[in-house]
Amino acid sequence: MKVSELLDFYSTNSLSWEQLDYNNGKIKNLHYGLIHKGVPTMVDAACDYLPYIKEESMPKSFTLFKEGDVAFADASEDTNDVAKAIEVVNCDNQQIVSGLHTIHGRDNSEQTVIGYKGYAFASDSFHKQIRRIAQGTKVFSISARNFDEVYIGIPSKEEQTKIAKLLIVIDERIATQNKIIEDLKKLKSAICEKLFCTPKDKQPKV
Secondary structure (H helix, E strand, O other), X not given: OEXXXXXXXXXXXXXXXXXXXXXXXXXXXXXXXXXXOOOOOEEEOOOOOOOEEOHHHOOOOOOOOOOOOEEEEOEEOOOOOOOOEEEEEOOOOOOEEEOOOEEEEEOOOOOXXXXXXXXXXXXXXXXXXXXXXXXXXXXXXXXXXXXXXOEOOOOOHHHHHHHHHXXXXXXXXXXHHHHHHHHHHHHHHHHHHHHOOOHHHXXXXX
């Protein structure tokens, strides 16, 4: 079905990084830079690190994310990253809004299960359609209107659940393996430092 028929879209803010603060605040803000590089496909609002809006920069009106809402990055220098999407989960006790260069979508008709949309919008079939319509020279962009031309497959909810569970498990395995790799890199670096330091390096500094 058309993405525009599946999702309802909500206004977003245009706050810059200077208007955000990782340490203090009440409402968190999803900047498009985090979608490109920073957060996973399934954003766990309770765990993933998002900045707050500074009190003096608080927008007058906004729409908070609900469980299963999605956000797309509407611009990128690479056509492969235009419309890169995330899905928000575990946000019942969190206040999060969609920020600069994002498109905030919600399946109000509940035709999808939690976890399915994020992966469906990460599929190659979806992005092939986006690349065809993305506009720009140095920076490629889309708008919510472009979703009238983009389609997504909607299997039964039972099938969606199976797909989401499988891909979530794989993502968790990838995250675990990446942490193991980073820990091994640190261990290797420490061992090399001990093994290959020169006698001069071992002398106490005066």
